[in-house]
Amino acid sequence: MGFSSIPWILIFQGMMASVIATLVTRKLSTNPESISLPLPPGPKPWPFIGCLYQVLRYKPTFRWIQKVMDEMNAEIACIPICGVHVIPVTSPELAREFLKKQDTIFSNRPICMSAEIGCGGYLTTLLAPLGDHYKKMKRIVVSSVLSTAKHHWLHNKRIEEADHIVSYVYNQCKDSANGGLVNLRIAARHYCGNVVRRMFFNKRFFGKGMEDGSK
Template sequence: MDYLFGYIPLIIALHIFTKHSLRKLKNLPPSPLLNLPIFGHLHLLEKPLYRSLAKISDSYGPILLLQFGSRRVLVVSSPSSAEECLHKNDIIFANRPNLIAGKHIGNDYTTVVWSPYGDHWRNLRKISSIELLSTHRLEMLQSVRTDEIKDMIKTLHRYSDARQTVDMKTAFYDMMMNVMMRMIAGKKYYGENVEDIKMAKRFREIVHDTPRIVGATRIQDFLPVLRWLGAGGAEKRLVMLQKKRDMFMQELVEQCKKGMVSTAAGEVGRKDNTMIEVLLKLQEKEPEYYTDRIIRNLVMARGTNTSAGTMEWALSLLLNNPEVLKKAQTEIDNHIGNERIINESDIANLPY
């Protein structure tokens, strides 16, 4: 038996040499030499992932090919290369891989985030850009964003008076979640003045559980053997999570339906300005396409993490570059003054 183990390094070396030779023959992008059987280049990854990939890119160039278990991954790390992929060859790179999260969280790859490029995806994108996120629609909902920004500023002011430390990442995230959910369903679930405490608690639990449970299934996307070895508990939790998400969003849809009926009957109701209400109006015209499932799928697509993360990074960079912060403050003082907060209409006069 011992002599068999002696062949293992030889087998690994042969595997690496074969992979390397095939890559050159196929004219594929550069790739780290140590491509292990089964695991590929997973052994090179460390947290945080973006720094790990940047380190590898520094050694192999702005475009490189990695093998994450059973999947090949193209890493593009320069602006010009990204433009080549996402602008000039956007249709080629339009699809997402069929990951476990897309199967369950993406309702079998039917949401705008997970749907493959085609008629269905184009229609979802058209609805999103014209009906939900058009300039006119965003202008109608400007008061929502203004309200939430003012609430956050008041909260920060109280913390400042009390000389308490503020976690800006959490502050930005809570604000963005409230903006998004008020645009979607007319409800806020974070901070003060939350109307439905029970619904808010359920929503926050779902939001908290989603990245944790989705993240637990990621390794199975690259090492499917783990699913066969009985590590399917994470996927079962993903299925249960999606049931909770669907149930919660369906309740919001039903509440909006009741509100629209009350308004039509002459009762005092909110204006028809939420995303769900817009989609329900379309459902009245084309019920065969705008099903409740389609509506749930459309309003579940959010950008809260990216928006909050962008603001956090911007604030961090400003604080670490005081001369830039001073220049921005001077421009605001000259054009806006200090008697009011900035409005979205002011942005055109604030080029810096």
């Protein structure tokens, strides 16, 4: 048994030596004159996986992040997950800094084959990398799709669907079969789906609706 364990000891020693050599090489190759800016505060991460364990354990994740930030009394935090730094922000001023003043830096996206195939060669605004095409598409979206005029133009369609969902809830309350109970999840699904279909296709249902106002 002693002789059979010798190769494993040698393998383990070789692995440890390679790890130490890699760390020493990285330490020596680092430029001492380079200044690394500090990251925002955050929870203490695990080696290699970061805070992946906490993210998977505490659900919903956004409530855990909010709790961590409240405990640290911070409006910005850094949560490392497998080498990726997730930066949540709760301050409106910092969010405005990211989305408006520093938009050029934070709106850039990595170039990957799946995104290129999914959007037909980066023809959409959502997955397009930063460049002239993205700036043109963003200008069109802001000025035409998400403009105030477009919002007012679709106001009547949203009002129609709001009246319809009120009628649907009223019919559900009068229904004695289910005791007058209203499933808010189903009602919200009806309203959201009807608004989208009304704005895109000018139809509430693709088929014939039921008497109570549902599909």
